Amino acid sequence: MFRESLFPARRRERGEPLSLDAAYGVAREIMRHYSKSFYLSTLPLPRPKRRAIQALYAFLRTTDNIVDDGGDGATLLALESWRARSRRPASQQDHPVLLAWADTRDGYGVPQALAEELIDGVAMDLTISRYASFAELERYCYCVASTVGLMSLRIIGCADGGPGAGRGAIAEATPYAARLGLAMQLTNILRDIGEDARAGRIYLPREELDAAGYSEEELLAGAITPAFRALLDEQIARADALFDASLPGIALLHADGRFAVAAAAATYRGILPKIVANDYDVFERRAHLTLREKLLLLPPTWRRRGLRAGGEGLRAED
Numbered sequence: 001m002f003r004e005s006l007f008p009a010r011r012r013e014r015g016e017p018l019s020l021d022a023a024y025g026v027a028r029e030i031m032r033h034y035s036k037s038f039y040l041s042t043l044p045l046p047r048p049k050r051r052a053i054q055a056l057y058a059f060l061r062t063t064d065n066i067v068d069d070g071g072d073g074a075t076l077l078a079l080e081s082w083r084a085r086s087r088r089p090a091s092q093q094d095h096p097v098l099l100a101w102a103d104t105r106d107g108y109g110v111p112q113a114l115a116e117e118l119i120d121g122v123a124m125d126l127t128i129s130r131y132a133s134f135a136e137l138e139r140y141c142y143c144v145a146s147t148v149g150l151m152s153l154r155i156i157g158c159a160d161g162g163p164g165a166g167r168g169a170i171a172e173a174t175p176y177a178a179r180l181g182l183a184m185q186l187t188n189i190l191r192d193i194g195e196d197a198r199a200g201r202i203y204l205p206r207e208e209l210d211a212a213g214y215s216e217e218e219l220l221a222g223a224i225t226p227a228f229r230a231l232l233d234e235q236i237a238r239a240d241a242l243f244d245a246s247l248p249g250i251a252l253l254h255a256d257g258r259f260a261v262a263a264a265a266a267t268y269r270g271i272l273p274k275i276v277a278n279d280y281d282v283f284e285r286r287a288h289l290t291l292r293e294k295l296l297l298l299p300p301t302w303r304r305r306g307l308r309a310g311g312e313g314l315r316a317e318d
Contacts, residue, residue: 020103023096024051027058030097034061040294041264045156046256052108052155053260055100059086060118060148062097067125076126083119087112110154118147129201130216137205141185142178149181150174156257169252176249180261183242184268190235191271194222194283204235222283229280236272243269262301267294 031054032039038057042050066079086098090106093099104110121143131137158169189196189203196203197220209216212231219228247265250258267289274287289297 018094018096018099020090020099023093023099023103024055026096027051027055027100030054030058030061036291037267037289037294038264041260041267043260044263045260049155049257051100052104053152055097055104056110056148056151056155058097059101059115060144063119063122064144067122076123079119079123079126083116086115086119104155108155110151114147114151117143118151121145121147125201130206131203132206134205134208137203138182140203141182141189145185145188146178146181149177149184152261153177153253156261157254158252159254173249173252176246176252179242179246180249180265183239183246184265186235186239186242187268187271190232190239190275191282191287193219195286197222197283204231208234224280224283232275232280232282236275239272240269259302263298266297266301270294270297 028039028051031042035057039054042053045053063079063082066082085093085095086101088098088102090099090102093102101115105112105115121140124140124143128140131140153170153173158173193204202209202216202219204219206216208231209219212227212234214225214227214231218225243265247262250262250265253261270289270293271287274289275282278285278287
C-alpha cells in the first residue's frame, strides 16, 4: 500500500512545516501509484490544473482506502473523522492529501457539497453489499464517480472561460460530466466483478441478474456461463451508450483540458472490449490496456478532442 500517511509524521519529527509543493508531490505519486492510466491522461494539462486534478484523485483514493484497506477496523467513525478534517481550509491542514485537496478546492471554487457526496458514496461500502435495481446502483455511482467528474469540471473550466466559468457554462456541461463519471464507474464495476465478489460485494443489480437467469451463487463461484456472457454484453452496451452520450460534452470544456479528458475517457473505455477479449473472465483476469495500447489511442483522441453534440465517440479500436 502507498504510505502517504507517513509523510506528515516524518516532517513533524524533523520539525519542518508541511510544504504545499511537497503535498502536491504526494498527490502526484498517489495517482501514479494507483492509476497509471489517469496519471498519463493528466500530463497534457497545464501544470496548475494537472496538480489540482492529481490532488482531487489523491483525495478520492485516500478516502476510498479508509474503507477498502481498513479491514475489520474500517468504521463509519473513521470516515466521518476524515470528512470533518477535509472541511478545513488549507491553512489548518497537517496531512499532505488534505492540504493539496483544500488548496485545490478553495482555489478552483469546487463545492464542498460534492466532496460530501463522494464521502457519502464511499460510506455505502461499509453497509451495502448488494443493489436491488439499477436505480440504486446509479445513485452509488453518482456519489463515488459522477461527483468526481463534476469536481473535475470546476478545475478544467468551460470553453467560455477558465476555472470558475459562469454558471450557465457549468450547468450546460454538468450532465455530460456526470454521465462520463457513471460510464467510468460501470466500467470499473465490470472489470472488478471477481475482486469485489471475493470481498463479499456484488454491484450488478439483483433484478438484472435474475432477468439473465444468473444467480448470485454462480457469480460468487466465478461461473462463466452463456447467461453470464449475455449479462455482461448488456452491461457493456449500457456503459458504451453512456460514453457516447457523455463525450460530446468535451467540446464545452476549456481548450487546454479537452485532450486530457478525452484521453482518460478513451483509455477507460478501452477496458470494455478487453473484457470480451478475455472471454468474459473477470474473475481471474484483470482487463487492462498495455502502455503501447494507451499510447496508440492518443493520435485519434487528439483529432477528436473537440467533439460536438452528435459527434463520433472515442473508441479503443479506432
